[in-house]
Amino acid sequence: MTSPIISVIICTHNREDFLRYCLNSLYRQTLQQEQYEVLVVDNASTDGTEAVCQAYQVHKNFRYIFESIPGLSQARNTGWQHGQGRYIAFIDDDATALPDWLEKIFVSFQGTDPEPDWVGGPVNLVWEKEPPAWLTREYFSALGWVDWGTEARFLDPKTEWLVGCNCILKRTTLEKFGGFDTRLGRKKDLLLSGEEVQLHHRIQAAGGSFYYHPGVKVNHHVAAFRIKPAYFYRRYYWGGITDYIMAKTLRDVPAQYIAEQPEQSQLTRLATNLFHCIGLFSSYDTAVASRIYMAYVIGWVRAVVKFSWRNVDLETL
Numbered sequence: 070m071t072s073p074i075i076s077v078i079i080c081t082h083n084r085e086d087f088l089r090y091c092l093n094s095l096y097r098q099t100l101q102q103e104q105y106e107v108l109v110v111d112n113a114s115t116d117g118t119e120a121v122c123q124a125y126q127v128h129k130n131f132r133y134i135f136e137s138i139p140g141l142s143q144a145r146n147t148g149w150q151h152g153q154g155r156y157i158a159f160i161d162d163d164a165t166a167l168p169d170w171l172e173k174i175f176v177s178f179q180g181t182d183p184e185p186d187w188v189g190g191p192v193n194l195v196w197e198k199e200p201p202a203w204l205t206r207e208y209f210s211a212l213g214w215v216d217w218g219t220e221a222r223f224l225d226p227k228t229e230w231l232v233g234c235n236c237i238l239k240r241t242t243l244e245k246f247g248g249f250d251t252r253l254g255r256k257k258d259l260l261l262s263g264e265e266v267q268l269h270h271r272i273q274a275a276g277g278s279f280y281y282h283p284g285v286k287v288n289h290h291v292a293a294f295r296i297k298p299a300y301f302y303r304r305y306y307w308g309g310i311t312d313y314i315m316a317k318t319l320r321d322v323p324a325q326y327i328a329e330q331p332e333q334s335q336l337t338r339l340a341t342n343l344f345h346c347i348g349l350f351s352s353y354d355t356a357v358a359s360r361i362y363m364a365y366v367i368g369w370v371r372a373v374v375k376f377s378w379r380n381v382d383l384e385t386l
Contacts, residue, residue, distance in 0.1 A: 076152030142254035173284035189231030190285030260307035309368025
């Protein structure tokens with residue numbers, strides 16, 4: 070097989086059932102198989118992931134890699150470092166790509182001047198169960214949702230973003246920035262994140278560009294447990310921890326490249342949400358939204374105590 074143009078990386082941990090659907094979508098692409106390769110990075114799975122991958126070994130452009138060190142960032146770095154393509158495409162194991170996904174990726178890089186550093190597109194949420202009323206579009210981004218319209222264009226990196234579920238970068242860009250920070254990102258059951266946002270800020274500060282193409286589209290499965298308040302409390306609690314840690318890792322990046330904070334007084338916002346989260350004088354939906362916010366605050370405060378006052382080395386994460 071000649072060197073592929075695109076390396077598709079699927080990082081997975083104990084999701085054998087979802088993985089099948091993802092892989093099947095990658096072998097129904099309009100782009101010729103000679104032009105891309107598929108790498109599954111098994112991040113210490115204990116289920117039947119390896120057995121699932123055995124069935125795809127018939128494809129010359131398929132590779133299975135076992136990564137014993139836990140962590141999504143670690144698995145992503147292992148993937149792109151083993152990939153041979155000029156462009157590195159990441160897709161979540163519980164997502165499926167549209168048939169022309171790879172073709173549109175190729176067009177986005179090869180047909181755009183200047184060539185972007187990072188390409189992405191819409192992430193359509195596929196609900197396992199109808200979402201409740203409190204789960205408004207404001208929270209969709211926490212589930213990986215992205216939709217910047219129907220026009221292919223460069224994004225404003227200060228107000229628009231792309232996500233790791235549907236994330237394609239130039240190999241040279243990943244090499245330049247060292248890939249994803251392994252201090253951040255999912256680790257087993259910990260909902261730590263931020264590795265994509267941190268890399269976004271670093272690329273932005275270096276003058277890099279982000280390109281959105283509506284045809285670079287994937288469908289992302291949303292399991293029923295992820296639309297329960299308990300999941301969002303936990304998700305935003307870890308979001309608070311993530312943001313504090315990520316800010317420490319970005320001390321060398323000028324402040325203008327970091328997302329601006331809301332104009333509303335933080336004390337006013339805190340007091341308002343603290344009142345509503347009690348739920349005595351608020352609707353259920355309002356109470357849930359306020360509890361989500363307070364979970365974030367608690368996570369952030371915990372990170373301040375652990376990583377600032379005690380001066381814990383971030384490398385120990």
